[in-house]
Amino acid sequence: MILEPTLRWETNEDNQDKLVDEEKKPIYEPTVPFFKEKYQINNWEVHGLRFGVRGTASPLLRYFFKNTALDLREIKEMCLAVMRDTLNIIHEHLYT
Numbered sequence: 001m002i003l004e005p006t007l008r009w010e011t012n013e014d015n016q017d018k019l020v021d022e023e024k025k026p027i028y029e030p031t032v033p034f035f036k037e038k039y040q041i042n043n044w045e046v047h048g049l050r051f052g053v054r055g056t057a058s059p060l061l062r063y064f065f066k067n068t069a070l071d072l073r074e075i076k077e078m079c080l081a082v083m084r085d086t087l088n089i090i091h092e093h094l095y096t
Contacts, residue, residue, distance in 0.1 A: 001068075002028045002035070002046045005082045009053045017050050017060035024048030051082050 004024040008016055028046045036042055050058045057065075065075050 002031070002044060003078070004028060004046075004048045005051055005078060006048055007051050007053050007082070007086055017058045020050040021048040021060065051079075053086075 004027075006020045006024065008020060013019065025046045025048065032044045032046070035044060047064060049061050049064060051061060052058060070078075
């Protein structure tokens, strides 16, 4: 899987989950042939995952976590990385 965690606070559209997923797929799907060759794995999926800016989990994100074979530790690591990177972005924005 190719996962692109995304926070979106510029807009409040109701269907942001779907919009993020649709936005990220055309960006990353062209990289699939490279990864197929590099890792000898033929079955790839691209997922744009929207995280809520106030720590909320969107419906598509909850569905994804519930229905994939990711280990709970991997899910926790991903969520922590998103939170850490978001705080770094906010810090850079406020103090530079």
